[in-house]
Amino acid sequence: MSTQVSEFEILNADDDELMRISREGTLSLNLKEMQTIQSHFRTLQRNPTDVELETIAQTWSEHCVHKTFKCIIEYSEPEKNTERIHGLFPTYIQRATEEIDKPWCVSVFSDNAGIIEFDDENNIVFKVETHNHPSAIEPYGGAGTGIGGVIRDSLGTGLGAKPILNTDVFCFGLPDMSYEDLPKGTLHPKRVFKGVVSGVRDYGNRMGIPTANGAILFDSRYTANPLVFCGNVGLIPRDRCDKSVEPGDLIVAIGGRTGRDGIHGATFSSAELDDTSENLGSVVQIGNPIMEKRIVDALLQARDRNLYRSITDCGAGGFSSAVGEMGEDTGAEVHLENIPLKYDGLAPWEIWLSEAQERMVIAVPPENLDKLMDICESEMVEATVLGSFTDSQRLQVFYEDNIVGDLDMGFLHKGLPDIVKKAVWQPQQHSEMQSRDNNIDDYTDDLLHLLASPNIASKESVIRQYDHEVQGGVVIKPLVGIENDGPSDACVVTPVIGKSTAVIVANGINPRYSDVDPYHSAAGAIDETLRNIIAVGGTLEKTALLDNFCWGNPDKPDRLGELVRAAKACYDIATAYGTPFISGKDSLYNEYRDTTTGEQRAIPATLLISGICVISDVNCAVTMDVKAAGNLIYVVGNTYTELGGSHYFGIHGHIGNNAPIVRPDEGKQVMESLSRSISLGLVRSCHDCSEGGIGVAAAEMSFAGGFGMELHLKHIPVDEDIPYDDFRLFSESNSRFIVEVEPAIQTEFENQMNGIPFGHIGKSIESNEFILNGLEGNAIIETTIDKLKSAWQTPLHS
């Protein structure tokens, strides 16, 4: 055996020794898993090599195999019997998709991204990933390689999709926090913010992919564990969506060289961070977008000439995962010495595990190799034959003629022991806030304050750093309105220039409601995503969803209880709306531990829902900016007294207990009626009501369009009377929209809305005044759209 390969002495190790090996090797394997590996190798009567144990650790990592979403959970909540859940993913996510059973779902949960139908020639792929742990340590590199990685997911789906759109959602600590309060070993939120934005900007722009949808949220609990969600939409010919591997196919790596960067990324991200994590430099990858662009250019040509049979990206776990997954049903033989290196001195297991970026693996029939090499040469990208797929059902790894790893594919992919986790949900009581109507008769300052709060304030300074015009297909842009600076609800892209078929991409995320109940947070995130899609002209009928869970340590029953709540909501609300999940991802262990004080912090339970909707005629799309003076302003959808977790309570230091509830029967009717009205051309502008309620939504519409408004709160539709101005104005109830309609269309629009709760609350006006009258008829907000806009634009201006 090669001198560069060592063995792990596990055959005779006791439990303490097994755990020491796991911990010191950053393997993130628990005791039961180590014991399973031990007994497997006892039957083989030998110790595993480092290549073997590392391969198992990568393949079995939370990051790669999503144990928490597949394991059995014993879940309890007050006054209910303990429930045994056989996997969150099959029970609540996959089952929802199966029951909804949309014929336009082409491939769900099986490939690197979900695939849905687009038009007669093409399908659409969509994937959203997280890159949280690396971004905490090295924001620029972590975020850049996050976007680079999700682009390779699209490229690795089917036989490769052309990337057409990037999305990104970030969660940071508060930008104005004092340096004294910064947890030990963490970066200041401002530095993380700047680094992450620059990283996504430099990677996405260089790849020539428009970044046209996203969100940025701030909460002190994200300080040590910032979240970076990166998404990519791709376009793929309908006859290029299937892949297979045949024994004898060559394993070809395309792209960048392999170095020591990113070793243990998969296992590192399956553990908590602590105040020493900043020293783990080698776990963060280094990005090179121009290398990735070369790969895309070369592979799409090879795809169109049918030169390979299967493709996947080298992400977490590097070649060990990519080759291991592709060869799962056949077997594979790899010669590590063939792999081109950035520099000498890597041990075989390092070559095998390196997460060096910009590498793809394809399965090439030998007769196509020369043609493939020609394309790669003319695109100046390196391609190397690593070995071949076999029919041995084994993953066999060689280094300079010595076998350094020989694993049974069955054990590798199916040997992970079942685990049972405990989950407990115990609702918390929070301080409740009374209406301030008795003390206050003017809410102008509150509205200005809300518009200036960092979660609501304009993100223009960030958005403009992203190229959202490249490829010429982004037709509803992230900034809209008379001065191109209002907050669009969603982006709309026509991937084939000049053709009217389009995709709408939107997102929903509201971790504040998790403080009350993660169920309502998840339900609200779905509702918000769908509202955003409906608001620009989409339909429920053609919308698919993606779920990205970012959670704390799921080995702690309370955190897992929150996860169960959120997963239950995903099933309930997605099936009620008929919108299937097509892909998803989870990032767990987003916790920080101070090793000296023992203090432990978790992020708020955070579910990002992304939505994608195909529309056949982009001419029907609308934007949120009010279009003319003298038009009628409506609120569609009921308002309830639901201010728990709202921004209004937040600016007054309260959380509350009545988080907005999704009533899908009501919401579905609202969205379907409104969607029909928009497609009939009855609506001039439409904006979703979310953070800051009707007050913020109406203000945004007004200043984005450059016309004032005069509105009356007494006309908003309510199910039960709400006798308070501030609650009506700032409640964040779901399934509500503000809509602008021309006076000549009034009857037709109201007929379409028959049976739906709606209220004609006022009109747009020629002047720049923004006047909102309370229940008693007096003006409770009296200001100008210039003041509102300035409050909204100033905070994150630079």
Add this chain to the structure above:
Amino acid sequence: MKPKVLILRTAGTNCDSETAVAFKLAGGQTDLVHIQNLISGKVDLSDYHILAIPGGFSYGDDIAAGILLAVEMRHKLSNVLEEFVADKKLIIGICNGFQVLVRTGLLPGLSTEKNATNIDMPQRSTLAMNTSTRFECRWVNLKTEVNQCIFTKGIKPNLYLPVAHAEGRFTAPQEVLDELENNQQVVFRYSNASHHSSDNIEYPNNPNGSDSNIAGICDITGRIFGLMPHPERFLTKWNHPRWTREDLPEEGDGLVLFKNAVDYAKATFHE
């Protein structure tokens, strides 16, 4: 006859597809050609009538935007380029392509037509880092100047196009700027919404701080043209950021530039 357009690609080029769509809509026949295939001789530039250098980040814009591709063209393609220019064929550089043309010296070129065909000319101007010091994507108003440029013949006085760049501040010594004015080589200037580009145009109307608000220039023959804004990103009304609120013609402002080029090639090279 359909004029043949060579869309030049290299590592980091990323506006090639939409530039090809623009030329196709204009009536051209397009090929996306990697520079390796021009250098190796697999593809012959003289088979084409129009050379387009699209936007992107050629070779990552390492060192500075467009430099590496410009050096490669000067060292490995100087003969074929000289011949192409001498044959009175057209070259357009958009965004990164403009940066490349400026760094090869093809733009603004020398002040007499005879010398202008020499690719070994010095670089006389540059496109420097934006005064905002960062990449920005936004729509800008342009004023068309009285000029010699083939691409802008007869077009309307004001265009609306997007820019997306970090290094777009056109700057040159005063004598070069004077020469550009005197020879009518300034094609587009950034203007404000009321189209008075003689005023002091401030950020963000002048998005990068260019001297004399210059957004695009041509050489003295009018056949080599470079601009920072992206005409290929405004081909249909849906590209316009306010199509949901304004009455707009179906055709976008950018298409006419490509049509002019194709029409010139048809008229000049009919076979």
